[in-house]
Each structure stands twice: as structure tokens, then as C-alpha cells.
Amino acid sequence: MALIQATNITKNYRVGDLDVPALKGISFAIGEGAFAAFVGPSGSGKSTLLNLLGCLDHPSSGTLTVHGRDVSTLSRNEAARFRGEHLGFVFQDFNLVPVLSAYENIEYPLLMVRGWSPEKRRERVMKMIDAVGMTEQERPDQMSGGQKQRVAVARALVGEPRLVLADEPTANLDHDTAYRILNLMKTMRDDFGTSFIFSTHDPKIMNEAELTFVLEDGRLQTEGGVA
């Protein structure tokens, strides 16, 4: 059973009276434990597609199942619950909560989304801090971009989701740091079995992926299969 099954999905944005097509009928499947990338020029629909996979938006037509669940018609609260339980997110701008320390940022999903007990949280957060090679006390404003993204990766993984979505996770990092973050994500995939799907328009970064989908003008150029 594939982790993601997309069948002929489209997405139109409504701009004024016009329907602007961003995705024009896309079908693909991604299996468990994937390390997959969507690449393509600016405006090709990478973010739009990742938002659909992340249950942040609904497709205009077609069917989309994530982790065995049809997510194309989830309500607002259902989608939030689904994201909290099964998905992790890494963002281009890191998006850590500025008033929380590294430890607390990683703890946040367990505390505010999952409602875990303090002992369970502590054990799990310490494990993640170790895994990404951070210290717990630091505040976001004292961290470098690479450190912030490490914390963000730990936050995405702390709840043991099946899938982590990362829209351009390395766009704001220098070349070396970008590679280090990608390698960290790959290691995490190896250690925890979590699938990673990211987008990029950097061809060198793209080569790190084990499965690549090329998007152009809302269509897939190479149809991917189950990896």
C-alpha cells in the first residue's frame, strides 16, 4: 500500500473572476520510506502540490490518499488533527517559535498538539535533540540558519509521523549547510523510517533525492512510480 496515491489531481486558484490552473491533472504514487523531491522552475506548482500532500489545501478535482486516508475532503479541524498525528513540516524560513528555546520548540507538538505526559515528552525530546546534534537551551535568535533548520527537522520528527513535507527546506541555507541538512534528513529516514518529500529548484540538491518528479507548468514531466 502506497504512502501517497494521487490520481488525476488538479488545483485551480480563483483570481478575481478567473480560474487560474496551477496543477493540471497529476497522478503518482510514493511508497513508505521514500526520499523524494519535486523539482521544477518557479511557478511550476511545487508549493501547490506540497500543500495538497500536507492537507493544508484541497485539490479542485481528483483523489488524493495519504497514509491510506482520502484527504481531499477533510474539514478544517479534521485536517488539523490529521496533520498533527501523521505529518511533519519543515519550512523554507525555519519558522521556529521565537519565544521558545530549542528544547521547547521541539516539545511543542507533543505538548500542544498531542498532549503527551511530561516524562514521555522529556525522553522523546532529548532523543531528538541528540539525533539532530543540538543543545536544548538555545533560543532561535542565537542560532544560525543551519541550527534552526536542525531544530525544525527535530520538531517535524518528534511525533514520529509517517511523512515529513519540506517546501524548499534549503533555499535559505548556503551550499554546505544545505547538504548537511539533506544528509540529516536522510539519516533520520534511515533511523526512523519516516518518508521525506521536499521541493527544490536547485539541480544539485535535487540529485540527493532517491526519487525525483519534475513539474512544469502544472504537469509532471516524468511520471514517478513506487520507489
Next chain:
Amino acid sequence: MMSTFNLAARNLMRYRRRTMLTALLITLGVAALLLFVAAAGSFKQTMVGSITDSMLGHFQVHRKGYTASIDNLPLNMSLQPKAVAKIETALKAEPEVAAYSKRVKLGAMFSNFAENTSIRLNGIDPAAEDATVPALRERITEGNKDGPLVERGKVLIPELIAKGMKVKVGDTVVLVVTNSSGSVNGKNFTVGGVLQAVTGPGGRDGYIDIADARDLLRMENEEVMEIAVRLKSIDDLSAVQKRVSVPLDEIRNKEDKPATELHLWSQLSPFANIVAMIDMMTLFIRIMMVAIVLVSVMNVMLMAVYERIREIGTLAAIGTQPGKLMAIFLSEGLLLGLFGAVAGIAISYAVVGGMNVWPMVFNFGREQIVLHPTLAVSEVLGVLGLSIIVSGLASLQPAWRAARMDPIQALRHV
């Protein structure tokens, strides 16, 4: 729950200066309200106390229509002995009545053998009057403060007349009256004491024994113009009024209309209007405080939501339920209001404590009012509760906005 407030507190401390300024505004609003209520309450209590305890009593009973012409001290509108007996029965049956005093009121000419002036006289039973208006004897400035209020053949005169007519304690004076049948009668009295002046009605009132008053008027029956009543506690006033009115209404005249009238101190003294005005001003200040809390908390929370749109998008994307997001911002507003209000309450207690160590004295002519403000716990809790409720209401709309935000839009916000 704890962690939501923890997060709220940290976000408030992130913009320390803004939070402090807003909290300070709330603090000032709360302190202004509490201090006004405390000072005005003390002023009210002192004034009401001095009026009811030294002159009026808590309520008075007259023959119907007497109060309307009380300025002329009419002699033909008195309560007849039968009515008086019924009123006394009603008052004795009411357990909250502490004491009452029957008064014969009359206008007289006061002469020091060289000059004349007019005087308003109250014929009283000294013991009953003392029990009904215990603070009257505190107004005696010259003469015996500890004995009976008046003795037979003596008169207590107001300071105004003592000064104007140049008479002292022990001097002999003449009181001349015209009675209800038109005949004139005069009698010598000794000045037994001088009463400190008070503002309002009663400043020209003198006191003689009720028996002397009836002699002067050549009154054949034991008529009474006024019955002043003191309760055990002024707080029971309206309840007692209701109960006592029932038997009083049964006292009827020849036309079968109620023959008596009952007036509360507040209906007899113009100071009741000042009390009403103070209450109205308190209401205005309360509205001001609510407005200050509402506007300042809402302003800060709207800013907070606007500044943190991307953070809201992030939290929503990683699975925070809309209700939780709402709670995060609501608790931030509540905490801000709570912090400001608690500081305001602390300042109020400090200032009230200071005002009791170094009391404020106000002079009204010769009268002195010393304020001893106190903060009623109920008032403090009320203001605290009000600030919290208003802060919550003020944060509701911003928090709702945060909860409803579309995560994608919010994440793209720059």
C-alpha cells in the same frame, strides 16, 4: 492549560515595553476607580452618618402634609395622641428599630432682652433624643456634654444665635411663641449649651424639654409634630420602611385617607442628591475603566496577531487545533488584563493604607470631614473580575482571527 499561559507570558514579555505601558494604563484605570470608590465611600459614610446620627435619625413619621410645610413649622398639623400611640405600637413591634424620639417642633422669638431673632425649637425627651441621634451631644461646644441633653427650664441654642445675640451658657433669655389659637406666651430660659453649626437644615435648631415646649404652646393634649426613628443598622432601611408602612397606612383620617407620612433621611436631606451624584460619578469612572481596558487590550492583541501571522500559520500547519490557537491568544489578553488589574489593586491598597496613616481632612466651613477610606473586598473582587472579563472580551476578536486564519495564506505572509 499551564503551558498555554506560559507561552502567553513569554509572548507578552517579548515586547516588554509595550506590555508594560499597556499594563500601566490598566493599572492606572483600576487604581483610579478603586481609590475614588474608597474615598467617595468614606465621604458618603461620614456625611450620612453625621446627618442621621446628629439630626434626622434614619427615618421620620409626620402627620400627612407636615413635611411639605416643615419650613413654617405649622402647629396645626400635629399627630394627635391616638395616632401617636398607634405609631409607637408599630415601631415597638419592629425588631430592627433601636430607638425613636417624639418631637414638638415650633418657631419662637428669641430675646436677650436687648435684641430679638427667630429660632426653630425642638421639644424633646432628652433620653429618647439621645438614643435616637447619639451624635447630637458631640455637637455641644459649650456647656455640659455628659449630662442629660436638656433639663427643664434650659435651652440648647445653635452657635449662629449664640454668636449673633452674644449670649453664653448660663445667660437668661426669653422665648416667645404664638400658639395655634393665636395667643402669645413667653417664658424665661437659661442657656444650657451651645451647638456647633452644621450645613444644611438644622443649622438654626435649638432644643428644649418637650414638657417646656408644651407649656409654652399651652398644648392641652400630648400632640407630637415629628417622630424620628433610629434603626440598629442603616442597611436595613428599605426593608424596615416596607414593614412599618403597613401598620402606618392603617392609621386613617376622616376621609379614610392615610393620616401619616413616612420619610427616609434621604428624602429629608439635600445631601441625598450629593450621594446620588457621587454614585453617578462612580459609574462614569467605572465605564472609563472598562473602556481603557477594552481599548488597550484589544489594541495590543490586534497588533500581536498581526505581528505573528507566520507563526500562527506555522502552528496551524503542524496540527494545532483552531481552538488551541484561540486559547493561546485569549490567555495572552487575559494575562495582560490580570497583570494590570492586580498591580492597580496593589497600588490602591498601598494608597488607602497611606491615607489612613496620614489622613486627609476637608473643611466645610466649621465642619471637618476626615476621610478614612477602606477598600471593600467585594469591590476589589468586582473590579478584578470586571477587568478579566473585559480583557477576555477584548481579546476575543483578535483570537478568533488567529484561529480562523488559513495556514497557507498565513505562512506566505511577509
